[in-house]
Amino acid sequence: MPISIIPIHMEKDVNTNDDLIELILSSINKERQKLHDNDILVITHKIISKAEGRLIPLNNIRSSKRARSIAIRHDKDPRIVEQILRESKRIVKIEHNIIIVETKHGFVCANAGVDQSNINSNSVLSLPLNPDISATKIRVKIKRRIGRKIAVIITDTFGRPFREGQVNVAIGVSGLKPIIDYRGLRDTFGKELKVTEIAIADEIASAAELVMNKFSLIPIAIIRGFIYKNKNGSAKELIRKRKNDLFR
Amino acid sequence: MPISIIPIHMEKDVNTNDDLIELILSSINKERQKLHDNDILVITHKIISKAEGRLIPLNNIRSSKRARSIAIRHDKDPRIVEQILRESKRIVKIEHNIIIVETKHGFVCANAGVDQSNINSNSVLSLPLNPDISATKIRVKIKRRIGRKIAVIITDTFGRPFREGQVNVAIGVSGLKPIIDYRGLRDTFGKELKVTEIAIADEIASAAELVMNKFSLIPIAIIRGFIYKNKNGSAKELIRKRKNDLFR
Helix, strand or coil, X not given: CCEXXXXXXXXXXXXXXXXXXXXXXXXXXXXXXXXXXXXXXXXXXXHHHHHCCCEEEHHHCCCCHHHHHHHHHHCCCHHHHHHHHHCEEEEEEEECCEEEEEECCCCEEEHXXXXXXXXXXXXXXXXXXCHHHHHHHHHHHHHHHHCCCCEEEEEEEECXXXXXXXXXXXXXXXXXXXXXXXXXXXXXXXXXXXXXXXXHHHHHHHHHHCCCCCCCCCCEEEEECCCXXXXXXXXXXXXXXXXXXXXX | CCEEEEEECCCCCCCCCCCHHHHHHHHHHHCCCCCCCCCEEEEEHHHHHHHCCCEXXXXXXXXXXXXXXXXXXXXXXXXXXXXXXXXXXXEEEEECXXXXXXXXXXXXXXXXXXXXXXXXXXXXXXXXCCHHHHHHHHHHHHHHHHCCCCEEEEEEEECCCCECCEEEEEEEEECCCCCEECCCCECCCCCECCCCEECHHHHHHHHHHCCCCCCCCCCEEXXXXXXXXXXXXXXXXHECCHHHCCCC
């Protein structure tokens, strides 16, 4: 059976304390779409971060000495560096004016996900404080309002080592196991599969990005027809532990 | 418009010198599908590698001293290590019994893509020698046989630093620009986008993997409805140069 990736426009920009569920459902409605059981709702973190008040005016950020020192050396706005440091557990690498950090969630990415694009003010947007919880809230509220049992994936676009270009990945997951573990099972020739774990939540995030054009307001996609385990899952399962990481 | 990901079964195992185009087209036919103009045909490298004679019996591989030395230290079959070394430009890292190399193509991945799963013999399968050319041959031959103008992406599943689980990525591309470059353009609020380059070929590869279940023989997916630039492209554009890589 084919899988569908259905784009959902959202005309309105999201503001702090907006009723996000209402906005999501009415946007789906306007596309003449309906959520089905087992649909996966993929949402870019930006609208969630905005609703959760993670948009911070640069003028409200007082930069620390450390932030200013990094900012001067790497030609950056010290207030943005300050916000990056506040979102980070540690700096992994600073080079070519790119600040790679481990965020408080554990994600390794540039600038701790702190972002200035698609923002209608002189502000910066940070990732949700706990994207798994944000995803769960959306999943549970949708179940309550319209009775549909869905999974929710919250995404951001991350760069990666070795390969050019960014890809969309899962930073929050609810109602779906983010990794399929084929280890110990047998391939089509009866041979044991040794190391195949597939990060389906990241692949679903990437699939959704294909309809999320950066210039039209498409922050949401519905993935329909993908068979998955309707179990509790967490984006934390996608984070490699430092001690198991060959490149940290 | 929604994008569709259409799985294509292939019942027959592929052997060296099989007419791959015939196999692909008859498999699509059996699914009662047809290729449309602008479809993207995503193909796992395994069937291409097999058709190109890249399946090598282990007994035909004579291991070098270097391969044997690595094999002993890391508890591996010296013949497999030999094949990995033959496919590699250099070793990037060996740790936790994982050999990360830069392949002759330039891909950074485990074991140079040399693989023993889904193979019906005591052999190893290597990546196509030039996956871009393999993709182009398929694209051109399909145009010639059925008149459809499509793009072709050849894939493999790669692990990645920082995140658990493997994802499907593009190792060969024809008829499509693998990266969309948004830099210099403006976001929905008129602000200049600074660093957004999206690796759509990898995202398309990941989307296709969602229908490529490891236990049923689904080596092909058709991606339909994705708007792309019908230009020449190469998977080499996805390879970050060593000098620009923060993690090599």
